[in-house]
Amino acid sequence: MSIQYVVEQLSDSYGVADSFPKDFGYGEEPDMEDSPSPSDSKPRILLMGLRRSGKSSIQKVVFHKMSPNETLFLESTNKIYKDDISSSSFVNFQIWDFPGQVDFFDPTFDYEMIFRGTGALIFVIDAQDDYVEALGRLHLTVSRAYRVNPEINFEVFIHKVDGLSDDHKIETQRDIHQRANDDLADANLEKLHLSFYLTSIYDHSIFEAFSKVVQKLIPQLPTLENLLNIFISNSGIEKAFLFDVVSKIYIATDSSPVDMQSYELCCDMIDVVIDVSCIYGLREDGSGSAYDKESMAIIKLNNTTVLYLKEVTKFLALVCILREESFERKGLIDYNFHCFRKAIHEVFEVGVSAQRPLGSQAVGSPCNKAVALNGTPRNTV
Numbered sequence: 001m002s003i004q005y006v007v008e009q010l011s012d013s014y015g016v017a018d019s020f021p022k023d024f025g026y027g028e029e030p031d032m033e034d035s036p037s038p039s040d041s042k043p044r045i046l047l048m049g050l051r052r053s054g055k056s057s058i059q060k061v062v063f064h065k066m067s068p069n070e071t072l073f074l075e076s077t078n079k080i081y082k083d084d085i086s087s088s089s090f091v092n093f094q095i096w097d098f099p100g101q102v103d104f105f106d107p108t109f110d111y112e113m114i115f116r117g118t119g120a121l122i123f124v125i126d127a128q129d130d131y132v133e134a135l136g137r138l139h140l141t142v143s144r145a146y147r148v149n150p151e152i153n154f155e156v157f158i159h160k161v162d163g164l165s166d167d168h169k170i171e172t173q174r175d176i177h178q179r180a181n182d183d184l185a186d187a188n189l190e191k192l193h194l195s196f197y198l199t200s201i202y203d204h205s206i207f208e209a210f211s212k213v214v215q216k217l218i219p220q221l222p223t224l225e226n227l228l229n230i231f232i233s234n235s236g237i238e239k240a241f242l243f244d245v246v247s248k249i250y251i252a253t254d255s256s257p258v259d260m261q262s263y264e265l266c267c268d269m270i271d272v273v274i275d276v277s278c279i280y281g282l283r284e285d286g287s288g289s290a291y292d293k294e295s296m297a298i299i300k301l302n303n304t305t306v307l308y309l310k311e312v313t314k315f316l317a318l319v320c321i322l323r324e325e326s327f328e329r330k331g332l333i334d335y336n337f338h339c340f341r342k343a344i345h346e347v348f349e350v351g352v353s354a355q356r357p358l359g360s361q362a363v364g365s366p367c368n369k370a371v372a373l374n375g376t377p378r379n380t381v
C-alpha cells in the first residue's frame with residue numbers, strides 16, 4: 001500500500017492539553033465514591049451488568065486508549081468509578097462504571113438520584129457466559145430505572161462476541177432480544193424500548209456501538225447529518241464521519257449506510273495521525289499539541305481511494321473517503337470544508353448559549369437526557 005502522508009503542525013496550539021499522552025489527559029485520579037453527590041449534575045451514561053461482564057474494559061478501551069489485551073489485568077471494580085470526560089472530549093458527560101457485585105437497590109443507595117440524571121443506561125451482558133442471571137438483572141435494572149426516569153435510553157451490549165461464530169452471534173442476539181422483551185411484556189412494560197448491539201473490545205464494534213449510544217444523546221444530530229450531506233454531495237466525497245478525536249466515537253455521519261470497513265479505516269487514520277503527531281509534532285521541550293487547528297492529513301491508498309482528515313474543532317475531526325479523481329478538485333473541497341466548519345461552529349455556539357440557562361436546572365430535569373456538548377470556543381472561529 002502506497003501511502004502519501006502529510007501531517008502539519010503549527011506551534012499555536014489552542015487549548016488541547018499541552019502534551020497529548022496515551023490517555024489523552026484522562027489520567028486524573030478517579031473519583032471513587034459510593035453514592036453520587038448532588039453536584040454531579042452532568043448528564044450520565046451508566047455502565048451496568050454482572051461482575052466480569054466487561055464494563056471497565058469497555059470504558060478503558062474506548063476512552064483511555066487501553067489496548068484490549070491489557071484489560072486482562074484489570075482488577076474488579078469495588079466502588080462506582082465516575083469518569084468525567086468533559087475536559088478532553090467533545091461530549092460533555094460522565095460515565096459511571098458500576099461494580100458488578102454491588103447491590104444498587106440497597107436502601108442506603110440513592111438509585112432514584114442516579115437514574116434521574118441519566119441519559120443512557122448501558123447494560124453489558126457477557127455473551128460467552130450463561131446469560132440467564134444477567135437477563136434477570138437486566139430486567140430488574142431497566143424496570144426500576146424506567147419507573148424513575150422513562151426518558152433514559154436503554155442500551156444492551158451483548159459483549160465479548162469475539163469468541164462466538166457468526167451463526168452463534170445471531171442466535172444469541174435473537175435469544176437475548178426475545179427473552180428480555182418477553183420479560184418486559186410480562187411486566188406490562190412494552191413501552192420500554194431496549195436497543196441491542198453485538199460488541200467486542202477486540203474490534204471496532206465497541207466504538208461503533210458507543211457512537212450510536214452517544215448520537216442518540218446529541219440534540220443537534222439531524223442538523224449535523226444535514227450539513228454532512230450537503231458537504232459531501234457538493235464535493236464529490238463518498239463518505240464523511242465527524243469524529244470525537246479522543247474516543248474515535250463518530251458523533252455524526254452522512255445518511256449513506258455505514259460499512260464497518262470504512263469506519264475502521266477512518267479510526268485507523270486518526271490513530272496514525274495522533275501517534276505520528278505525538279512523536280514528531282511536539283516541540284523539542286515536549287510542549288505543543290498533537291491535535292490543533294492546523295492538523296490535517298491525506299492518505300492515498302493503492303486502490304485509488306483517498307482519506308482526508310481535517311480539524312473542525314479542538315475535539316472534532318472530519319474524516320472523508322473519496323476517489324482520487326474527486327480529490328483533484330481539492331480547492332473546491334477545501335472551500336466547501338471551510339463553509340462546513342463555519343456552520344458546525346455556529347451550530348454549537350447556538351447550542352452552548354441555548355444550554356446556558358439550563359445549566360442551573362436540577363438534576364433529573366428532562367434536559368439532562370441530552371448530553372451537554374463541548375461547544376467551540378469563540379476565539380477559534
Ligand SMILES: Nc1nc2c(ncn2[C@@H]2O[C@H](COP(=O)(O)OP(=O)(O)OP(=O)(O)O)[C@@H](O)[C@H]2O)c(=O)[nH]1
Nearest residue numbers: 052053054055056057071072076077100160200201
Ligand atoms: N474475549 C473478550 N474478553 C473481554 C472483552 N471485554 C472484556 N473482556 C475480559 O473480561 C474480563 C472482565 O472485564 P472487566 O472489564 O474487569 O469486567 P467488569 O464488568 O468491569 O467487572 P467488575 O469490575 O468485577 O464488575 C477481563 O479479563 C477482560 O479482559 C471482550 O470484548 N472480549
